[in-house]
Amino acid sequence: MADGSLNDIYxxxxxxxxxxxxxxxxxxxxxxxxxxxxxxxxxxINRITLDRLLKGDTQKADLFSLLKLDEFLQVGIEQIVxxxxxxxxxxSAKELQQAKxxxxxxxxxxxxxxxxxxxxxxxxxxxxxxxxxxxxxxxESIFEYDREIGDVLFSRTKxxxxxxxxxxxxxxxxxxxxxxxxxxxxxxxALMKLIPKIRPYTRYEERGLFTxxxxxxxxxxxxxxxxxxxxxxxxxxxxxxxxKPCIVVTDFNKSYATLWFAxxxxxxxxxxxxxxxxxxxxxxxxxxxxxxxxxxxDADYFAREILFRQETLDYIKHSxxxxxxxxxxxxxxxxxxxxxxxxYCYHEDKQNKRNYYSQYQQYFGKPxxxxxxARTNPWDKDTILDEIEAFKKKVESKVSEQPxxxx
Numbered sequence: 275m276a277d278g279s280l281n282d283i284y285x286x287x288x289x290x291x292x293x294x295x296x297x298x299x300x301x302x303x304x305x306x307x308x309x310x311x312x313x314x315x316x317x318x319i320n321r322i323t324l325d326r327l328l329k330g331d332t333q334k335a336d337l338f339s340l341l342k343l344d345e346f347l348q349v350g351i352e353q354i355v356x357x358x359x360x361x362x363x364x365x366s367a368k369e370l371q372q373a374k375x376x377x378x379x380x381x382x383x384x385x386x387x388x389x390x391x392x393x394x395x396x397x398x399x400x401x402x403x404x405x406x407x408x409x410x411x412x413x414e415s416i417f418e419y420d421r422e423i424g425d426v427l428f429s430r431t432k433x434x435x436x437x438x439x440x441x442x443x444x445x446x447x448x449x450x451x452x453x454x455x456x457x458x459x460x461x462x463x464a465l466m467k468l469i470p471k472i473r474p475y476t477r478y479e480e481r482g483l484f485t486x487x488x489x490x491x492x493x494x495x496x497x498x499x500x501x502x503x504x505x506x507x508x509x510x511x512x513x514x515x516x517x518k519p520c521i522v523v524t525d526f527n528k529s530y531a532t533l534w535f536a537x538x539x540x541x542x543x544x545x546x547x548x549x550x551x552x553x554x555x556x557x558x559x560x561x562x563x564x565x566x567x568x569x570x571x572d573a574d575y576f577a578r579e580i581l582f583r584q585e586t587l588d589y590i591k592h593s594x595x596x597x598x599x600x601x602x603x604x605x606x607x608x609x610x611x612x613x614x615x616x617x618y619c620y621h622e623d624k625q626n627k628r629n630y631y632s633q634y635q636q637y638f639g640k641p642x643x644x645x646x647x648a649r650t651n652p653w654d655k656d657t658i659l660d661e662i663e664a665f666k667k668k669v670e671s672k673v674s675e676q677p678x679x680x681x
Contacts, residue, residue: 295343295357296328302347317342330358375416376400382419383407384438387504392654393442410657411449419445439505446652447500447522450662451515460494460518462545468493469541473581476534476610483533483644484668490521491669495544497521497537498665499649510536512543514552519544525649530639531616538577546572578620581613587621594618597637612639 293301303313314321319339327339344354359370379385385397394406404416413419468489475482487497495518502524509532510523521540523533543551546569578584586607593599594615604611615637622628647668652661 293357294328295330295354298347298349298357299328299343313346317346319343327358372401375404378416379403379407382438383442384505387439388442391503410652410655412657412659439503440508443500443503443506443508443524444511446658447498447511447520448513448515449658450498450500450650450652451496451513451520451522453659454496454498454520454662454666455516456491456494456496456518456520458492458494462548464493465490465495465541466545469538469545469580472538474608476581476613477604477608479530479610479639480643481647483537484648486537487648488669488671490541495519495521495541497523498662499523499525499533499645501649501651501653502526503653510540512540512547512551514548517552519548519551525641525645528641529612529616530610530641530644531612532638533641533644534581534610534613535577535616538580539573542569542573542576578617582607582609582617584621587614587617590614591618591621594634600637610639612637 299313303310308316310324311321314324317324317339319327319342323339327343340354340358341351344351347354379400383403385394385403388394389397393410394403396402407419408414408416411419472486475486478485483499487499490497496515498521500522506524507526508524509526510521513520513522521537521544523536523540525533590600590603593603597611600614601611604614615634619630619634622630650661650665652658655661
């Protein structure tokens with residue numbers, strides 16, 4: 275065995291061609307020319323108990339007995355444990371594997387949170403939980419979760435409950451992006467030309483957001499709107515997957531204006547931080563502390579200026595109490611009225627320490643129409659791949675069916 279670690283022991287458990295504990299003892303007995311009765315007296319283990327132990331009887335195994343056998347064999351306790359495990363019956367080996375899987379599940383998953391989301395149906399039947407999660411991600415083994423899905427991005431061994439849900443949300447996005455595999459090359463110049471044309475499509479509640487997602491897809495930027503998971507507190511994220519920019523936005527606070535703001539915020543990171551993301555093998559999440567020190571204030575400023583410039587807001591903010599006037603301004607500047615109200619509340623809260631969110635929240639807009647067409651909601655599906663494949667087919671619908679961007 276390499277270093278006596280638990281992984282080495284499990285490698286022994288998986289072996290079918292190595293010597294068993296019985297084989298090692300029989301070989302040693304023959305070398306020394308002793309009988310089984312004499313061996314029993316040498317190691318101080320009852321003959322019947324010893325016979326059962328050598329045949330892999332788990333009820334007769336204890337560490338002290340294995341230590342005694344090692345004194346006789348002189349091969350090291352790690353190898354003794356390993357070959358004993360390799361001698362276990364299929365039923366015992368299955369029990370051990372189930373215990374290992376259950377421990378892994380507890381370490382990496384917030385079971386109550388996943389049950390609430392509809393990903394799993396139970397928090398106590400670990401065999402069923404393992405089946406549902408591996409099927410959800412199409413994994414060969416539950417142990418691939420931290421190795422195959424975002425392995426570079428996650429190195430912590432201890433996680434709080436909210437970290438587990440955040441990690442699950444992030445891994446789900448990564449898994450979808452990997453299988454989405456946008457065939458279009460990322461064209462930054464085309465993206466920079468496209469971004470100023472996005473604002474008018476905020477006015478089309480039903481299809482505007484989805485149309486923008488299609489246009490971004492065509493210039494190599496993949497976007498998904500992924501349903502919120504409890505305890506995550508994430509508004510959006512930017513990733514470098516397969517060398518291309520990918521954006522995930524969540525329906526966190528159920529606001530139409532926030533959907534657009536979050537998308538534009540992440541587009542800033544695509545435009546100006548993508549090389550760092552790609553070269554550093556990291557990701558950016560909006561809504562949580564930023565350990566990579568990405569320019570959040572710059573990204574917020576970028577999003578506001580693209581959607582509704584501050585100087586324009588300053589010009590009309592004195593008419594904010596009149597929905598009719600705000601609606602007329604929104605039509606003039608080709609933007610959805612909810613964005614004006616949202617930006618006004620943000621500005622007053624940040625600059626003047628006045629909180630108007632509760633007063634104007636009714637004007638922030640409901641995202642239901644946009645989400646019906648643009649959101650992926652994989653949590654209650656058997657597998658996450660079915661959801662993303664269906665969404666990809668919609669996104670790849672003929673360009674001729676899409677509205678054309680205005681200037």
